[in-house]
């Protein structure tokens with residue numbers, strides 16, 4: 032339980048708010064590259080409470096600027112991407128990628144008025160099929176090359192959803208290992224039963240005997256010992272990380288994935304499920320095989336949560352806590368210590384930036400950033416390649432090319448053309 | 450229904466039965482006031498938004514996880530209801 036004030040401080044994301052400032056020290060994925068592939072494309076977005084437009088200009092450069100024109104406030108979602116920048120559709124003011132106004136066609140030729148006009152403009156970069164933005168003070172740190180973004184010979188998919196709740200409760204779910212046996216175990220069995228499907232084969236209902244949390248260079252490693260396991264098992268010995276501040280890494284030998292939670296505003300989160308499917312020994316993934324981008328449904332046609340897949344179950348849990356979980360009425364027990372540890376880490380890192388230091392996971396040395404390997408469990412829940420085996424129970428079941436990916440990974444021939 | 454429990458339904462402040470009171474408050478999801486206020490190390494308020502004062506429960510005990518945004522002290526404080534000794538050796 033927290034006071035209302037401390038809950039607010041933890042969950043606010045706007046510029047000038049403490050957590051908003053901490054979040055602005057990191058690169059965040061804001062779109063899939065395929066969404067803005069074509070020159071002249073504009074995509075309207077809201078990130079960290081700011082209305083923005085992402086565009087690809089005619090010279091093939093991406094830009095990210097405030098949505099509203101400084102002149103009379105129309106939305107630049109309908110603007111004209113030019114050779115170099117974005118021109119407002121209303122009276123032709125032109126903004127470069129920093130948001131500086133560089134042309135006002137209807138003002139006197141020698142006017143210096145434009146020099147005094149600037150809208151927000153942020154750095155963007157592409158990596159691993161995602162577009163990332165940095166909205167903090169200069170100089171921007173390196174865009175971290177986490178292994179999954181740069182790994183070779185894997186098939187990637189990107190799922191997404193716009194989740195109507197605050198990002199912190201989503202992250203707290205990742206510091207809560209025991210929900211596995213309930214939400215994705217017993218509850219899943221209940222769903223199977225309701226649907227008249229056989230439940231006996233479901234392997235993730237094992238009881239947690241022990242959970243642990245260790246801080247490491249890039250975040251927190253979460254560990255568990257399940258019934259029938261010892262500390263020798265990978266679930267404890269390797270564990271899987273929360274990459275500070277807003278990634279979860281999960282996976283097994285067949286599929287490695289990130290769950291990335293980007294605050295849209297206080298009550299909405301842009302969620303990415305970024306998966307790398309690992310082919311069998313000796314199998315070569317076709318050159319330039321596309322990265323598919325798909326939406327993961329939250330609700331069914333009756334407006335009820337889709338609860339027969341793992342990520343749908345998680346979304347149901349996150350969203351039903353309310354738009355911003357009210358931590359002044361929660362009742363935490365000992366199994367929630369990881370959640371408390373994460374909250375404290377957020378506060379501690381915030382203090383670092385107040386002291387003028389870089390927060391955790393700020394990478395400035397390009398050499399350190401060539402390939403950042405994270406711990407990866409292979410034998411998950413002592414069930415071997417479980418996650419890829421149950422790919423149909425994860426968000427990846429919505430990937431349009433899932434069966435083809437499984438074929439590729441097994442070394443089969445591919446027939447379709449995604 | 451036990452007399453104290455019934456009373457506590459109407460007035461949680463006056464019940465002499467702390468366990469029942471706790472149960473009733475939880476049932477009603479009443480917002481408690483967090484008892485702790487100050488950093489045991491530097492005396493700064495722990496209620497400030499840049500600190501963390503996180504109440505939680507260890508069996509019957511109420512625990513406070515504290516991190517002071519001023520001096521960075523981190524620790525737990527457990528409210529004592531009943532003083533017990535560890536089980537003594539049998540031989």
Ligand code: FES
Nearest residue numbers: 210213348352362
């Ligand atoms: S048992 Fe944890 S939210 Fe209900």
Ligand SMILES: [Fe+2]
Nearest residue numbers: 210214215345
């Ligand atoms: Fe989950």
Ligand SMILES: [Zn+2]
Nearest residue numbers: 488491517520
């Ligand atoms: Zn202190």
